[in-house]
Amino acid sequence: MTTLVGRERAALLVIDVQNGVVAEAFERDRVVGAVARLVERARGAGVPVVWVQHSDDGLVRGSDDWLIVPELAPGEGETVVEKHHGDSFEGTNLEEVLAGLGVGALYLSGAETDACVRSTLHGAFARGYDTYLVGDAHTSGDRSSWGAPEPEAVIRHTNLYWKHQTAPGKSAGVVDVDEVDFAKA
Numbered sequence: 001m002t003t004l005v006g007r008e009r010a011a012l013l014v015i016d017v018q019n020g021v022v023a024e025a026f027e028r029d030r031v032v033g034a035v036a037r038l039v040e041r042a043r044g045a046g047v048p049v050v051w052v053q054h055s056d057d058g059l060v061r062g063s064d065d066w067l068i069v070p071e072l073a074p075g076e077g078e079t080v081v082e083k084h085h086g087d088s089f090e091g092t093n094l095e096e097v098l099a100g101l102g103v104g105a106l107y108l109s110g111a112e113t114d115a116c117v118r119s120t121l122h123g124a125f126a127r128g129y130d131t132y133l134v135g136d137a138h139t140s141g142d143r144s145s146w147g148a149p150e151p152e153a154v155i156r157h158t159n160l161y162w163k164h165q166t167a168p169g170k171s172a173g174v175v176d177v178d179e180v181d182f183a184k185a
Helices: 028-044 094-101 113-126 151-163
Strands: 009-015 049-054 080-083 103-111 130-139 172-175
Touching: 009 028, 009 094, 009 113, 028 049, 028 103, 028 130, 049 094, 049 113, 080 094, 094 103, 103 113, 113 130, 113 151, 130 151, 151 172
Parallel strands: 009 049, 009 103, 049 080, 103 130, 130 172
Antiparallel strands: none
């Protein structure tokens, strides 16, 4: 139902599951395991997996913190998009990559829920993609000392409001790893 004409395929976006991003993340091991299962399911269904990797002054390109966690690895032929902003589309070639793959529906996973995941959700939806958050495959660090809610509340709230996201001509929603049906997108 995407508004992007001729782009019938789905893709999985794995956002910023990097050592320095998820080291202290809420339920890190469970979420990384969920992302690994999701990647395996996407590959088995012939669905493109696109990896997003952030860098900035605090997450220096090439450093150990910048690397994708050892439990995950881009497969041969899978695209890695490097970014410097929260929204994975801003200042990157992500739109061109997805257009080249014929993708009009995105399943998002990764980190951090209250930053890059949320920004990319909105960026994708505003650009016309059917945009689905994989509710048990994203996480965030604890920013409560800065006045933010606890990570579990951030994740729950993001799942709640994205479940009810609507706009003309496109779909949104939240689905858990084991419920993702790449064929329906």
